[in-house]
Amino acid sequence: MSGQAVLVLRLAAPLQSWGGPSRYNRRDTQPQPTKSGILGLLAAAEGRPREASLTDLLGLRLGVRVDQPGTLLRDYHTVSDHRGLALPAAKVDAKGAQKKTGPAKYTGVTQRYYLQDAVFTAAVAGPAALLQHLEHAVRHPAFPLSLGRRSCPPTGPVSLGLHPDTDLPKVLEDVPWQASAPHRARFRGAQVTVEATVEDPAGDLTATDVPDTYDLKTGTLFSQRTVRHLWISLPTGQQTTGQAADIPAGRTDLGHDPFALLGW
Amino acid sequence: MPYLSKIALNPRRRAAVSLLANPHRLHAAVLGGLATQPVTERVLWRLESNTPHRAEILVLTENRPSWQHLVEQAGWPDADGGQPLIADYAPLLQRLAVGREFAFRLTANPVQTVQRPVKPSEEQLQRMKNADTLEKRRGFRVAHRTAAQQLTWLLTRTERHGFTIPATDTGTTIDLDASTAAEAPAGPAPAVSLIARDTLRFRKGKDGPRVTLSTATFQGRLRVTDPVALQATLLGGIGPAKGYGQGMLTLAPLLQEAPHG
Numbered sequence: 001m002s003g004q005a006v007l008v009l010r011l012a013a014p015l016q017s018w019g020g021p022s023r024y025n026r027r028d029t030q031p032q033p034t035k036s037g038i039l040g041l042l043a044a045a046e047g048r049p050r051e052a053s054l055t056d057l058l059g060l061r062l063g064v065r066v067d068q069p070g071t072l073l074r075d076y077h078t079v080s081d082h083r084g085l086a087l088p089a090a091k092v093d094a095k096g097a098q099k100k101t102g103p104a105k106y107t108g109v110t111q112r113y114y115l116q117d118a119v120f121t122a123a124v125a126g127p128a129a130l131l132q133h134l135e136h137a138v139r140h141p142a143f144p145l146s147l148g149r150r151s152c153p154p155t156g157p158v159s160l161g162l163h164p165d166t167d168l169p170k171v172l173e174d175v176p177w178q179a180s181a182p183h184r185a186r187f188r189g190a191q192v193t194v195e196a197t198v199e200d201p202a203g204d205l206t207a208t209d210v211p212d213t214y215d216l217k218t219g220t221l222f223s224q225r226t227v228r229h230l231w232i233s234l235p236t237g238q239q240t241t242g243q244a245a246d247i248p249a250g251r252t253d254l255g256h257d258p259f260a261l262l263g264w
Numbered sequence: 265m266p267y268l269s270k271i272a273l274n275p276r277r278r279a280a281v282s283l284l285a286n287p288h289r290l291h292a293a294v295l296g297g298l299a300t301q302p303v304t305e306r307v308l309w310r311l312e313s314n315t316p317h318r319a320e321i322l323v324l325t326e327n328r329p330s331w332q333h334l335v336e337q338a339g340w341p342d343a344d345g346g347q348p349l350i351a352d353y354a355p356l357l358q359r360l361a362v363g364r365e366f367a368f369r370l371t372a373n374p375v376q377t378v379q380r381p382v383k384p385s386e387e388q389l390q391r392m393k394n395a396d397t398l399e400k401r402r403g404f405r406v407a408h409r410t411a412a413q414q415l416t417w418l419l420t421r422t423e424r425h426g427f428t429i430p431a432t433d434t435g436t437t438i439d440l441d442a443s444t445a446a447e448a449p450a451g452p453a454p455a456v457s458l459i460a461r462d463t464l465r466f467r468k469g470k471d472g473p474r475v476t477l478s479t480a481t482f483q484g485r486l487r488v489t490d491p492v493a494l495q496a497t498l499l500g501g502i503g504p505a506k507g508y509g510q511g512m513l514t515l516a517p518l519l520q521e522a523p524h525g
Contacts, residue, residue: 256314256369256483258268258322258514261359262351 005128006171007135008160009038010178012119015073016147017112020209021222029072029113029148032064032197033120034209035225037148041158042124042134043214047142050214058210060126063168063198065232068179070118079108114152119178121160123171128164135162168198169230177234184236191233203228266324266353266499269297270312271331272346273319273338280338284311284319286466287508288475293338294321297329308501308512310371313460324353324499324512356515357498360491365430366515371460371481373505374417377403405504407478411458414480419454425502425513426493427486429454456484464508477505485518 011033018037022028039057081087086104093099124131138145138159146152163171177184177192197205203226210223273280283290290311295303305326312320323329331348340346381388381404388404395401408414422428431452460481467474488494501511 256367256514256516258369258516259270259349259351260517261356261366261515262268262353263355 003128004125004165005131006163006166006168007124007126007131007138008163008171008175009041009122009124009138009158010119010154010156010160011122011147011158012068012155012178012180013147013152014155015114015116015149015152016070016118016120017114017152018148025108025110027110027112029115030209031069031115032066033122033148035062035199035207036209036211036220036222038062038122038124039211040214041145041147042138044143045137045141045145046134047137050216054211054213056130060124060130061168061199063123063125063172063196065121065123065172065175065196066118066194067121067177068117068119068183069195070115073114073116075112075114077110077112079110080106114149117180117183119180119183121172121175121178123163123168123175125168125171128162131162135159169196169232172196172198173232173234177236184238187236188238190236190238192236193231193233196230196232197227198230199225200228201226205229265328266326266357267328267350268353269323269325269329269331269348269350271321271323271334271339271348273321273334274340274346275317275319277338280319283338287464287477288466288468288472290321290509291507293334294323296333297323297331298325298327299330300327306500306506308499308506310509310512310514322512322514326499353498357495360488360494362488362491364488365518366486366488367484367518368427368486368513368515369459369481369483370418370502370513371479371510372418372503373477373479373508373510374408374414375405375478375504376408376417378406379403381406407476408480409478411461411480414461414478415456415458415482418456418480418482421502422486423489424493425497426488426490426495427497428489429456429484430487431455454484456482459483475508477508477510479505479510486515 016033017027017029018032018034019027020030020034020036039054039060042057043052043054079087084106086100086106087108088098089101091099124134139157144150145154145158147154160175163174166174177194197207205227206224207227208222208224210225211220212223214220273284275281275284283293291309294309295307298305298307307326308324310322312322314320321334329350331350335341335346335348339348379401380392384392384404391404392401408417419429432455458480462479464477464479465474498513498515502513503511505511
C-alpha cells in the first residue's frame with residue numbers, strides 16, 4: 001500500500017442538515033455535505049474533544065456524490081417561557097443573572113432547515129495511515145455520529161470501506177448507486193446521472209466550509225477551498241428491455257405519448 | 265382520414281395565456297384550424313401537462329388541419345421544436361385487436377343525471393315547479409365530485425366503449441380517498457389511477473353564461489374487447505363537455521413497470 005487512500009462514507013438519514021456558515025435564528029442547510037460537517041463526524045468518531053486541533057484532518061480532500069438529492073424541510077420553531085415572562089437577554093447584571101430583554105420579547109422564532117431522505121456518498125482522500133485509523137474509528141465511534149446536527153443520526157453503517165491507491169473521481173465512479181428503493185423505482189433505464197463535487201486545487205468553484213476549530217468558546221471560522229463540479233453516470237441495475245412488440249428502441253420516458261403508436 | 269396533432273403553446277405569450285385560461289376560447293382556436301367552415305365534424309382535443317414551461321394541445325380531427333395561426337400567435341414560430349406534429353391516426357385504428365393491451369389516458373367530465381338534486385339551485389327549483397309531472401321533466405345533469413365516484417363512473421362504462429381495465433399485476437390499491445378505500449372490495453385493484461382532478465370555471469364570452477366543469481384525468485392500462493366500439497370511442501370521445509377539452513381517449517404503448525425493491 002502506498003501513501004494515499006480514499007475512505008468512502010455513506011451519508012443517509014431521514015434528516016440531515018449541513019449548516020455551513022449560518023448562524024443566529026436562521027439555520028440553513030447546504031444541498032450537499034460540507035467539509036466542516038464531515039471532518040466533525042470523523043473527529044467525533046475518533047473521540048476528539050471540541051478544543052482539539054484539526055490540523056491533521058484539514059489536509060484531507062473531500063469528494064461528495066449526490067445519490068439521492070432529498071427535499072428541503074423547514075422547521076419553524078418558537079421558544080417562549082411557559083410562565084408568560086419575557087425571554088432573557090444575552091447581557092448579565094452585576095450578580096451574574098441574565099437580564100430581561102427590553103423591549104420585552106416573549107417569543108423567539110427560529111427557522112431550521114433540513115434535507116429529508118437524502119443519500120450522499122462522501123469520499124475522503126489522504127494519507128493511508130490516517131484514513132485507516134479513521135475507518136476503524138467510524139466503525140467504533142467514541143461519540144455518537146450525526147449528519148450535520150446532533151438530531152440527525154445516520155441510517156445504517158456509515159463506512160463503505162477504504163480504497164487504497166486510487167484517486168477521488170475514480171472512487172466516486174466505482175462505488176455503486178446508494179439510493180433507496182423508492183427513489184430507484186422512479187428511474188427507468190440502465191444509467192442514471194448524478195451530481196458530484198470534488199476538492200481540487202485547479203477547480204473553478206469555491207466552498208466556504210473549512211473549519212478552524214469546533215471550540216464553542218471561540219466559535220468556528222470558515223475558510224475557503226476550491227472544488228470542481230462533475231457529473232457521474234452510474235449503472236442502475238435495471239434492464240431496459242421492455243415489451244419488444246410496441247416499444248421503440250431508446251424510449252424510456254414516463255409520459256404518455258399517443259404518437260408512439262402512429263408509426264412516427 | 266383522421267389526424268392526430270400536437271401543438272405546443274408558449275405560456276409566456278399573452279395570446280397563449282388567454283387561450284389557456286378559457287376552454288371556450290381555446291375551443292374556438294382549435295376549430296379555427298380546419299378549412300371547412302362551419303365545422304360539422306367531431307373534433308376532440310385535450311390539454312396535456314407532460315412538460316413544464318410549455319402547454320401542449322392534442323387534437324383529433326377528421327380532416328387535415330393547419331395550426332399556423334396558433335403557432336404564430338401563441339407558440340414558438342420558426343423555433344426548433346415549435347412546429348406542430350400532425351400524424352395520420354389510421355395506423356392505430358387498424359392495430360386494434362381483441363385482447364391487445366395499451367396504456368391509455370383520458371381527461372373526462374364524469375356526470376350523472378338525477379331527478380331531484382340534493383341542493384337544487386333556484387333555476388332548478390323553477391324547472392321542477394314548472395313541469396307538471398315527474399315523467400315529463402328531464403333530469404338534471406350533476407357532476408361527480410369525489411375520486412371514488414369519478415373512478416366508478418369510468419369503470420361502469422368501459423364495456424360499452426369496447427375495452428376493459430384489467431387488474432393490476434402488483435395488486436396495489438388505487439389512490440382513492442381514505443374513507444372509500446375501506447369500502448372498496450379487497451383483491452387486486454383495476455389498473456387505472458386518477459392522475460389529476462380539477463374544476464374548470466369560465467364564462468362563454470365576456471358577459472356570457474358561466475360554465476363549471478368537474479374534470480378527472482385517468483391513466484392506466486386497457487384491454488381491447490370490441491375493436492369496432494373502441495374505434496368509435498377513439499374518434500367520438502367519452503362523456504360530455506367534449507367541446508371543452510374533455511372525453512378524448514388516447515392510447516400509447518405499454519411501458520414496462522420499474523422493478524420495486
